[in-house]
Amino acid sequence: MSENKPGKVTLEKLVSLCQRRGFIFPSSDIYGGLSGCWDYGPVGVELKRNIKETWWRNNVRERDDIVGLETSILMNSKVWETSGHIKSFSDPLVDCKSCHQRWKADDLTENKCPACGGELTEERMFNTMFKTFVGPVEEEAAVVYLRPETAQGMFVNFANILNTSRKRLPFGIAQQGKSFRNEITTGNFIFRSREFEQMEIEFFVKQGTDEKWFEYWVNERLNWYIKLGVKKDHLRLEQHPKEKLAHYARACTDVAYQFPHGWAELEGIANRTDYDLKVHSAASGKSMEYFEDETKEHFIPYIIEPSAGVDRAMLAIMCDAYDEEPDKDEIRVVFHFHPDIAPIKVAILPLSRKENLATFAKDVYTTLRPCFTTQYDDSQSIGRRYRRQDELGTPYCVTLDFQSLEDNMVTIRERDSMNQIRVPIATLKSILLAKLAGEDFLVLPEGGKKVEKEEK
Numbered sequence: 001m002s003e004n005k006p007g008k009v010t011l012e013k014l015v016s017l018c019q020r021r022g023f024i025f026p027s028s029d030i031y032g033g034l035s036g037c038w039d040y041g042p043v044g045v046e047l048k049r050n051i052k053e054t055w056w057r058n059n060v061r062e063r064d065d066i067v068g069l070e071t072s073i074l075m076n077s078k079v080w081e082t083s084g085h086i087k088s089f090s091d092p093l094v095d096c097k098s099c100h101q102r103w104k105a106d107d108l109t110e111n112k113c114p115a116c117g118g119e120l121t122e123e124r125m126f127n128t129m130f131k132t133f134v135g136p137v138e139e140e141a142a143v144v145y146l147r148p149e150t151a152q153g154m155f156v157n158f159a160n161i162l163n164t165s166r167k168r169l170p171f172g173i174a175q176q177g178k179s180f181r182n183e184i185t186t187g188n189f190i191f192r193s194r195e196f197e198q199m200e201i202e203f204f205v206k207q208g209t210d211e212k213w214f215e216y217w218v219n220e221r222l223n224w225y226i227k228l229g230v231k232k233d234h235l236r237l238e239q240h241p242k243e244k245l246a247h248y249a250r251a252c253t254d255v256a257y258q259f260p261h262g263w264a265e266l267e268g269i270a271n272r273t274d275y276d277l278k279v280h281s282a283a284s285g286k287s288m289e290y291f292e293d294e295t296k297e298h299f300i301p302y303i304i305e306p307s308a309g310v311d312r313a314m315l316a317i318m319c320d321a322y323d324e325e326p327d328k329d330e331i332r333v334v335f336h337f338h339p340d341i342a343p344i345k346v347a348i349l350p351l352s353r354k355e356n357l358a359t360f361a362k363d364v365y366t367t368l369r370p371c372f373t374t375q376y377d378d379s380q381s382i383g384r385r386y387r388r389q390d391e392l393g394t395p396y397c398v399t400l401d402f403q404s405l406e407d408n409m410v411t412i413r414e415r416d417s418m419n420q421i422r423v424p425i426a427t428l429k430s431i432l433l434a435k436l437a438g439e440d441f442l443v444l445p446e447g448g449k450k451v452e453k454e455e456k
């Protein structure tokens with residue numbers, strides 16, 4: 001039964017599981033979708049929020065030197081004129097003269113159409129910013145753009161933040177939010193889409209300390225993925241050669257991940273020098289200078305920018321969490337998500353729908369809900385319910401049986417080892433908190449005991 005042998009993760013398997021279990025759907029699905037756009041379902045939205053919240057907690061709440069910001073998606077078009085996006089945020093586009101498919105010239109290895117082998121047109125530059133209009137009249141004066149990155153909102157707020165937060169260098173601004181790019185070709189699931197979400201930090205430093213801070217952020221960001229369960233072997237740093245750097249950048253290193261379609265950028269860390277603040281200061285006439293009390297110097301800070309994509313982070317995390325294990329004659333599919341980002345932390349599974357047990361189980365559910373994202377499931381066999389929770393990546397299942405009504409004990413089953421322990425209900429909340437925080441599963445509370453492992 002070759003199809004019942006555990007195998008490696010592929011994009012096809014992920015897409016199908018994501019759709020089946022409510023992680024991700026094609027956008028406008030009932031109308032045939034919209035290419036490069038995706039909808040995050042009930043479980044996907046929890047996973048995505050948890051990734052964003054972990055990033056926010058680690059980079060904003062747990063640090064003294066970074067503050068948060070949320071700027072609008074639509075901005076004065078002068079921002080994009082000054083940043084150079086209107087002139088040069090473009091990709092080289094070629095058309096196939098036979099089948100008329102469009103390609104990004106950078107992606108092609110040969111000078112012929114990858115779909116039909118036809119002859120290609122000359123390259124022409126295609127601006128990937130989405131244009132729209134402010135106000136009711138579609139006139140040129142009212143053109144605005146959907147932002148293609150969140151960074152510019154932070155640059156143009158530099159003085160506001162400096163004056164209100166009273167931060168001293170080095171310090172950073174962090175922002176998460178939607179960005180839009182009219183990519184010539186999209187694909188590889190949520191890896192490249194036209195509407196996506198970014199998590200960016202602009203870290204302001206004094207020139208001369210920029211190289212040290214650049215190294216610091218490259219390591220910091222690489223380790224962040226490892227802490228969230230991305231495998232070290234699937235990550236590597238790719239330094240951009242000097243001749244390929246954007247004209248304003250002094251250095252750029254990508255954190256690349258080995259996606260099922262190959263190695264590709266997960267996040268970019270750039271040393272953007274003082275370019276951004278300088279150009280915005282010159283174009284707006286507003287000072288972007290920093291005054292250093294100790295030296296009495298005025299200067300424009302350098303910027304180190306770690307720029308990550310939420311959707312790409314989620315894809316990498318899903319790829320490495322995905323596992324297939326032999327399970328009797330079948331395969332157990334499981335997402336080994338880190339507890340911090342698992343979409344559902346605890347499932348409450350009563351062994352029967354009988355009223356007395358259901359009332360009891362609902363009580364436990366109500367007690368746990370304020371503390372954890374909890375799911376109540378009383379349909380189908382317990383084995384099926386475990387498999388369903390495995391596919392959602394739920395770290396702990398709590399089962400209640402008729403014995404529970406007598407002895408006030410419940411069984412907790414761990415997703416990864418499938419070990420089971422039986423614990424007094426009074427201790428359940430604190431035990432789950434401890435286990436989710438990393439305590440060894442077989443450490444028992446007073447009155448607790450190990451029970452027979454679920455049979456594989």
Ligand code: ATP
Pocket residue numbers: 149181183190191192193194195196197198265266267268307308309310311312313
């Ligand atoms: P690529 O070379 O893959 O197009 P990029 O170098 O243009 O990426 P940046 O401008 O550095 O990307 O954007 C920072 C991050 O935003 C990327 O590392 C990626 O995680 C995310 N990102 C950029 N474009 C997209 C997209 N079209 N879909 C999903 N995520 C994206």
